[in-house]
Amino acid sequence: MTAQLQCEKNGLTLASVRSKEEAIQLFQQLRKIENADTVISIGGYNYQKDAQWRWVANGHLIDYVYWSLGEPNQKIKEENCIVMQMSMQGMWNDDECFKEFYYICEHSPKKC
Numbered sequence: 001m002t003a004q005l006q007c008e009k010n011g012l013t014l015a016s017v018r019s020k021e022e023a024i025q026l027f028q029q030l031r032k033i034e035n036a037d038t039v040i041s042i043g044g045y046n047y048q049k050d051a052q053w054r055w056v057a058n059g060h061l062i063d064y065v066y067w068s069l070g071e072p073n074q075k076i077k078e079e080n081c082i083v084m085q086m087s088m089q090g091m092w093n094d095d096e097c098f099k100e101f102y103y104i105c106e107h108s109p110k111k112c
Contacts, residue, residue, distance in 0.1 A: 003041045003103035004056055012045030013057040014107035026104070027090030034102070036087050041097070041103040044082030046072075046094075049071045053082070057108060067092050 004014050013109065017023045017064040043056040053072070068085060072094035081097040084090045095101075 002097065003045070003101070006103065007105035010105065011108065013108040014041060015065065015104045015106045016055040017066065019064050020066070021063075023090055027084070027086070030084075030090070030104070031086060034086055038086045039093075040084045041101045042082050042084055042092075044092070045097065046080050047087070051064045057106075065092065068077050096105050100101070 007013050015026070017026060030038075034040070043054050043063055045056055046053045048054065053065070054060060055062060063078055068088045068091040071092060072079065072082075074094060075098060078096045078098075079094040080094050083095045083101055085093050
């Protein structure tokens with residue numbers, strides 16, 4: 001089962017990171033409980049034909065990015081999901097969505 005489906009089972013969604021402050025705060029909280037080599041899925045993806053990165057929570061384009069140097073690189077064609085690399089101070093990498101990583105969920109936005 002994917003990380004997003006696991007989040008949804010609990011009424012949540014994969015986390016979106018909307019600013020540098022959020023990225024740093026999330027990293028600082030996670031490093032208290034995770035190993036330095038841990039990789040954590042967040043809610044960014046690029047499955048659309050337009051090749052734009054979006055948040056799974058709402059489909060909005062990602063307007064803040066925290067990519068590691070040289071990322072996203074689509075090293076493998078299926079690298080369509082964003083992961084945080086604890087070894088890189090929480091910076092992002094594109095990776096394969098079907099891989100099993102730790103993941104972080106947040107409350108889903110309410111739909112009207």
